[in-house]
Amino acid sequence: MYMHSFQGGATLLSLGLLFILYTMFVWWRDVLRESTLEGHHTKVVQLGPRYGSIPFIVSEVMFLFAFFRASSHSSLAPTVEIGGIWPPKGIEVLDPREIPFLNTPILLSSGAAVTWAHHAILAGKEKRAVYALVATVSLALVFTGFQGMEYYQAPFTISDSIYGSTFFLATGFHGFHVIIGTLFLIICGIRQYLGHLTKEHHVGFEAAAWYWHFVDVVRLFLFVSIYWWGGI
Amino acid sequence: MWRRLVSSHFKSLTALSPSSHSRSASPALRFAAAAAAAPSSASFINRHVSTQSGGKVKLRVEDVMPIATGHEREEIQADLEGRNILEINHPEGPFGTKEAPAIVKSVYDRRIVGCPGGEGEDEHDVVWFWLEKGKPYECPVCSQCFKLEVVGAGGDPYEHGHH
Numbered sequence: 001m002y003m004h005s006f007q008g009g010a011t012l013l014s015l016g017l018l019f020i021l022y023t024m025f026v027w028w029r030d031v032l033r034e035s036t037l038e039g040h041h042t043k044v045v046q047l048g049p050r051y052g053s054i055p056f057i058v059s060e061v062m063f064l065f066a067f068f069r070a071s072s073h074s075s076l077a078p079t080v081e082i083g084g085i086w087p088p089k090g091i092e093v094l095d096p097r098e099i100p101f102l103n104t105p106i107l108l109s110s111g112a113a114v115t116w117a118h119h120a121i122l123a124g125k126e127k128r129a130v131y132a133l134v135a136t137v138s139l140a141l142v143f144t145g146f147q148g149m150e151y152y153q154a155p156f157t158i159s160d161s162i163y164g165s166t167f168f169l170a171t172g173f174h175g176f177h178v179i180i181g182t183l184f185l186i187i188c189g190i191r192q193y194l195g196h197l198t199k200e201h202h203v204g205f206e207a208a209a210w211y212w213h214f215v216d217v218v219r220l221f222l223f224v225s226i227y228w229w230g231g232i
Numbered sequence: 233m234w235r236r237l238v239s240s241h242f243k244s245l246t247a248l249s250p251s252s253h254s255r256s257a258s259p260a261l262r263f264a265a266a267a268a269a270a271p272s273s274a275s276f277i278n279r280h281v282s283t284q285s286g287g288k289v290k291l292r293v294e295d296v297m298p299i300a301t302g303h304e305r306e307e308i309q310a311d312l313e314g315r316n317i318l319e320i321n322h323p324e325g326p327f328g329t330k331e332a333p334a335i336v337k338s339v340y341d342r343r344i345v346g347c348p349g350g351e352g353e354d355e356h357d358v359v360w361f362w363l364e365k366g367k368p369y370e371c372p373v374c375s376q377c378f379k380l381e382v383v384g385a386g387g388d389p390y391e392h393g394h395h
Contacts, residue, residue, distance in 0.1 A: 039302025044318070198297045201304070 032204075036196045046203050053207040057214050060177065064218055067173060071166040071226055082161055086230070091163045092155040093231035099150045100227040103143050104219060107178075110139035111216040114185065114209045117192075122199050126192065133189035136212070140182040147175055163230075170226055174218055181215045184208040320383060327351070333368050333377035339384030347371040347378070 083089030328334030
């Protein structure tokens with residue numbers, strides 16, 4: 001509705017998004033209440049979210065795989081309409097040796113920081129775990145900031161041929177996942193600060209860390225296939 | 233990890249059906265349930281604190297996880313005492329007769345039980361039934377006798393299902 005400029009489309013979209021966010025908030029708030037505050041998550045119960053996170057992350061991999069495939073579909077055999085070459089004629093690609101080459105290690109370091117946080121939690125070093133999570137989130141925010149700046153300054157847009165479409169969709173959805181992962185980690189940081197996470201029991205944190213590693217790996221693939229190879 | 237997946241799957245299967253799987257080698261043991269599924273998550277705490285004299289101090293739940301509450305606390309408490317709270321889902325014992333019925337433990341006054349039959353040739357398709365307190369039950373196929381032993385709060389399992 002919004003995309004086709006119908007009247008009230010924007011209101012409907014905003015309301016829908018607001019409701020989704022509200023539902024997520026109260027749902028997970030209830031999960032935290034039932035687990036940490038009421039003690040219903042015994043070892044057997046913990047297996048549910050633990051083993052369930054894995055198919056969820058796999059489904060996210062499937063989702064992003066589609067965008068990688070879309071990119072290679074167009075880039076491996078470039079059509080005559082774009083000049084028979086890749087990158088298409090006229091597209092000024094971003095230099096992979098500049099910001100992309102900086103951002104990739106930033107995200108990798110935040111992955112290392114989340115592992116640091118995990119070890120701190122396992123060792124019972126609660127304050128250090130908070131610091132580690134702060135480091136993780138800070139690096140993630142720096143990453144997002146740089147990406148946003150690059151998006152703003154890019155010489156091409158999403159409507160600039162199939163290159164723009166595949167570039168922005170792949171990197172854009174990755175960025176969206178980074179933002180979600182960052183939010184998840186912020187919540188873990190808050191919970192760690194409040195003392196919810198113990199060395200015996202921190203399934204929520206582990207799920208966030210797995211998700212974060214997945215985001216990290218996707219970034220590596222993105223860097224190699226879209227930024228680097230896609231610009232040669 | 234796969235064994236744990238299998239055993240936890242077994243655990244959830246046998247939660248209401250303790251006599252559904254019997255693969256015990258000894259002919260005397262006949263209603264062992266999910267014997268292959270060793271409770272892998274049972275003793276996840278095996279720490280002891282040594283005192284100066286070298287003896288072992290009994291750990292409390294506070295030492296393991298101070299913020300534990302509810303069922304989680306019960307589970308840690310049981311584990312520290314060496315008990316497995318899910319063991320009532322895996323009953324074992326000889327073939328139940330009228331004089332010596334197979335005892336099935338239950339938290340409530342009745343529970344679903346499945347009889348797989350006797351050893352080897354005497355196995356049959358699992359027969360499911362409700363076993364009630366004070367009403368010993370005989371399997372219609374192999375006549376194995378079962379008796380309920382209430383070890384928990386009692387009452388109907390479907391009542392008080394709200395918080």
